[in-house]
Amino acid sequence: MALPSRVKIVEVSPRDGLQNEKEFVPTDIKVELVNRLAAAGFPNVEAASFVSPKWVPQMADGAEVMARIDRRPGTIYSVLTPNMKGFEGALTAGADEIVIFGAASEAFSQKNINCSIAESIARFEPVVQAARAAGIRVRGSISCALGCPYQGEVPVEAVVDVAQRYLAMQVDEIDVADTIGVGTPKRVREVMTAVTRVADPARISGHFHDTYGQALANILAALETGISIFHTSVAGLGGCPYAKGATGNVATEDVLYMLRGLDIDTGVDFDAVVDIGQWMSAHLNRKGSSRAGNAIAAKRAA
Ligand code: HMG
Ligand code: MG
Numbered sequence: 001m002a003l004p005s006r007v008k009i010v011e012v013s014p015r016d017g018l019q020n021e022k023e024f025v026p027t028d029i030k031v032e033l034v035n036r037l038a039a040a041g042f043p044n045v046e047a048a049s050f051v052s053p054k055w056v057p058q059m060a061d062g063a064e065v066m067a068r069i070d071r072r073p074g075t076i077y078s079v080l081t082p083n084m085k086g087f088e089g090a091l092t093a094g095a096d097e098i099v100i101f102g103a104a105s106e107a108f109s110q111k112n113i114n115c116s117i118a119e120s121i122a123r124f125e126p127v128v129q130a131a132r133a134a135g136i137r138v139r140g141s142i143s144c145a146l147g148c149p150y151q152g153e154v155p156v157e158a159v160v161d162v163a164q165r166y167l168a169m170q171v172d173e174i175d176v177a178d179t180i181g182v183g184t185p186k187r188v189r190e191v192m193t194a195v196t197r198v199a200d201p202a203r204i205s206g207h208f209h210d211t212y213g214q215a216l217a218n219i220l221a222a223l224e225t226g227i228s229i230f231h232t233s234v235a236g237l238g239g240c241p242y243a244k245g246a247t248g249n250v251a252t253e254d255v256l257y258m259l260r261g262l263d264i265d266t267g268v269d270f271d272a273v274v275d276i277g278q279w280m281s282a283h284l285n286r287k288g289s290s291r292a293g294n295a296i297a298a299k300r301a302a
Contacts, residue, residue, distance in 0.1 A: 181211030235288025
């Protein structure tokens with residue numbers, strides 16, 4: 001299949017990128033990160049989570065982040081909402097998009113949101129209805145679509161089943177997420193092909209963690225199956241506190257570099273993103289994991 005000429009990048013570093021950081025990242029830094037990403041041209045920035053602060057203390061200041069960011073017209077600011085309490089927070093915060101997050105693995109569903117897949121779907125239904133009634137976009141994330149840290153193999157049918165439940169609720173977008181970065185291109189092709197049989201590829205996104213160094217190859221495989229929305233995180237930040245062994249999301253800089261080489265447009269200012277990655281890594285007091293970002297920064301310094 002011909003590759004798309006344009007790809008939408010959802011920048012998830014303010015949420016997925018920071019949620020696993022041990023030291024609390026000051027709200028000022030989170031606000032600046034969201035603002036800089038929006039200014040760099042990302043059409044969609046995942047800005048916060050409205051989850052239990054006991055479960056994810058790093059995301060406890062979501063309401064404040066949302067209240068303090070500059071809202072760029074046209075940018076979609078998304079927040080995670082596991083239940084109605086989260087949705088109420090999102091509504092008050094004026095989120096443009098909410099993200100319900102279920103899993104294709106029972107074991108991970110229990111660990112991450114403390115309920116079975118069926119219970120999670122029942123919990124999401126009123127959330128999605130309320131969001132639709134309020135005119136808020138809805139994205140449905142499917143964790144462990146390529147493998148689970150607790151259960152191992154995840155059948156393709158389990159991913160398709162959750163996708164179909166989301167479609168029945170009329171979500172706008174569906175994320176196929178490799179939470180622990182174990183997928184390889186062949187499996188990505190199988191899963192994406194199966195999901196695109198039931199859902200329009202234009203509504204499906206790939207969310208790849210890079211734990212095993214497969215994420216860029218997996219994005220290319222997904223592009224070849226007609227997927228044109230990807231989630232990335234500046235400096236490769238990220239990880240889920242309830243996914244044992246998971247490391248960061250694929251680095252935004254690396255994805256932008258690859259897409260540029262493929263003549264695929266994103267509308268994002270690559271140089272600005274390299275700056276953001278270096279700034280954020282300096283704040284966290286460590287070198288970021290983006291190969292392209294670090295290479296450009298080294299070249300600039302030479
Ligand atoms: P629970 O303990 O079963 O919930 O947790 P509960 O309804 O019994 O409530 C317990 C307490 O939490 C109560 O407070 C509630 O008020 C409070 P208490 O009375 O004890 O003081 N509470 C909330 N507070 C704020 N906002 C809320 C909320 N809901 C309840 N929305 C729950 C169930 C879902 C809340 C919990 O398990 C949770 O918050 N989980 C979130 C875990 C999480 O955020 N994980 C990371 C994000 S997912 C991810 O990273 C994967 C993704 O990137 C894709 C991929 O890579 O796979 C998206
Ligand atoms: Mg993730």
